[in-house]
Amino acid sequence: MAQEYKGKPVFKGIALGPVTVLKKQxxxxxxxxxxxxxxxxxxxxxxxxTSKEQLQHLYEKALSEVGEASAAIFEVHQMMLEDEDYQDAIRNMIRTERVSASYAVAVTGDNFAEMFAAMDDDYMQARAADVKDISNRLVENLNGNSIGMEAGEEASIIVADDLTPSETVQLDKEKILGFVTVHGSSNSHTAILARMMNxxxxxxxxxxLDKLENGMTAVLDAFAGTFITEPTEEQCVAAKEKMQEEExxxxxxxxxKGKETCTKNGKKVHLYANIGNVGDIPSVLENDAEGVGLFRSEFLYLGREDFPTEEEQFRAYRQVLQTMAGKKVIIRTLDIGADKQVDYFGLGEEENPAMGYRAIRICLKQPEIFKTQLRALLRAAVYGNLSVMYPMITSEExxxxxxKIVKEVENELTKKGVPYQIPEQGIMIETPAAVMVSDELAQMVDFFSIGTNDLTQYTMAIDRQNAKLDDFYNAHHKAIIRMIRMVTENAHKHGKWVxxxxxxxxxxxxxxxxxxxGVDELSVAPSMVLKLRKQICEYEGYMLD
Structure with a gap:
């Protein structure tokens, strides 16, 4: 008998097929x-x-399937495994209580998870699941058990209480028709992975979950937000028709592909792609993006034990510019901090990392790190159409x-006779402060790029990683739309693009x-480029000059 369940879609699509129920033990x-x-x-x-090797394998798999940004969680797990406090607690328990390795790891994992869960900070609370995940991995390896959740030989709809990023990536993408979970956040790593994997x-x-059986037929309609088990023949026919329409x-x-992104009333809009590393470029080209609107340079800094050298950065930037062959590439300077922690930076723990020592604040406080990146960027600008943007700006100062620092770098390169070019330079508008002074800021830079993820978070005072706040998180809030309008008007007033x-x-x-x-440019995941181009080309409403 058909049973319908309601849920919240995180990536729209439709699937019809057998169910695989993944129950965590x-x-x-x-x-x-x-x-x-x-x-x-x-x-x-x-x-x-052994666990570090497994996590590195997961990182590489995620890198090839969903890109650097989504793969970074596995580097975080590797770093947590190496945490001295965590390892010391395990060793101390073994020595003082003379217990087995498995028991010491399990108890330490529970203790650390409880400690994180009890903290007031949402970011630190989220680490509870991570430390539990790595502790379970250690125990399984100590006991010689296989790790992972197999989806079976047949392509199926994955159903689970929740899925960690590692569980999602371990599943064979070719065998997943879709997934449905009881819990989870629309802004979680797993939801983002699902969107990246289409x-x-x-x-x-x-x-x-106990009432569901492996192999039973189901329809997942993530347009309507419904999951139907044992659907009727009519429901199956309707699902197939919808799937045909989507195809x-x-x-x-x-x-x-190859068509200009232009509205019916003649307004040209630049349509670019967001990427995490050079390995994402093929996806940019395959989906016919006009350029790269956000290259997240901080991922050159992750998964290392020391800072990347100027030469390493220069080669990476040059490669992406050469590969894009004259198309615009906008590189965001270092945005470490908040949810992207790197031990060798020595940032320490913060009660509220999202509002703490991060991004441009690190660069201005530790200018030598910033100068190294700027030298690499200015040198690479000779090889293509580079623009640079600076994140987390709040003031003209x-x-x-x-x-001033860019000028110092320019003088250094000139003195050494090193070829360089001054690229177009802009700032990210992702704080309410930057919105409110955007009139003044527009007179100082070449362009604005609005980072709506953080702008929404800061404007609404909501941690977007906190599932308990999903009902309050509204990215369509009229305050956000008004801010985008204000920023656009102020930029255009001074002849700058947004x-x-x-x-x-x-x-x-x-x-x-x-x-x-009147937004001039949109930069999105490569998989969204053609969908967005179609909608822009069909737009024929009023357009600001």
Whole structure:
């Protein structure tokens, strides 16, 4: 008998097929005495190395499938494995209580997870799930168990209580028709991965997993926000018709390859792609983006034990510029901090990292790090159409300091006789402060790029990673739209262009609004380029000059 469940779509699409129910088994470890504590500690050290290798493999798999930005979580897990406090607690328990390695790891994982969960800060609360995840991985490796959740041989709709990023990436993409979870946040790593993988996905679906069986037929309609088990013949026919319509729409989108992104009333809009590293360039070209609107340079700094050298950065920037062959490439300077922690920066823990020591604040406080990146960027600018943008700006004073440092770098390169070019320079508008002084800021820079993810978070005082706040998080809030309008008007008043590089840029419900406002450029995930081009080309409403 057909049973319908309602949920919240995080990536729209439709799927019809068998169900695979993934039920997590809590790692149960009995308290066992250990004869030789040092031998048990040695086992932990070996399990840590095995776990790090597994996480590196997951990182590489995610890198090839969903890009650098989404793969970074596995580098975070590797760093957490190496945390001295975590490892010391395990060793101390083994030595003082003379217990087995598995028991010490399990208890330490529970203790650390409880400690993080009890903190007031939402970011630190989210680390509870991470430390639990790495502890379970260690225990499984210590016990010689296989790790991962297999989806079976047949392509299916994955159903689970929730999925961690590692579980999502381990599943064979070719065998996933879609996924449905009972819990999860629309802004979680897993939801973002689903969007990057173009897999229909739904969260917050109230259902009893014990009542579902592997192999039963289901329809996942992430347009309507419904999940139907044992659908009727009529429901199956309707689903197939919808799937056929989607396939036809996808085929039609291919006709927009090579077409200019221009509204019916003649307004040209630049349509670029967001990427995390050079390896994402093929996807940019395949989806016919006109350029790169956001290259996240901080991922050159992740997964390392020391700062990348000027030469390493120069080669990476030069490669992306050469590969894009004259198309615009906008590189964002270092945006470390908040959810992107790197041990060798020595940033320390903060109660509220999203509003803490991050991005341009690090660059201005530690100018030698900033200068190294700027030298690499100015040198690379010789090889293509480079623009540079600076994140987390709040004031004219910050821009003035940046310009002073850029001038110092320019003088250094001139003195050494090193070829360089001064690229177009802009700032990211992602704080309410920058919005309110955008009239003045527009007179100091070449362009604005609006980072709607942080702008929404800061404007609404809502941590977008906190699932408890999903009902309050409204990216369409009229305050956000008014801010985008204000920024655009102030930029145009001074002859400067405005782009949007946050996830809101790919929100098709707002495309016409952005056209009406007069936004000049949109930068989105490569998979969204053709969908967005189609909608822009069909727009014929009022357009600001």
């Amino acid at each position: 809590d790692v149960q470890v009995k308290r066992e005495k250990a004869g030789d504590p040092e031998s048990e500690i040695k086992k932990v050290e070996e399990a840590v190395e 897999i229909p996905a739904m969260i917050g679906t109230e259902m009893d 036809e729409k996808e085929a039609l989108l291919q006709k927009y 910050e821009v003035a300091k940046i310009q 782009g949007i590089c946050g996830e809101l840029g790919a929100d098709l419900e707002l495309t016409d609004t952005f056209m009406e406002i």
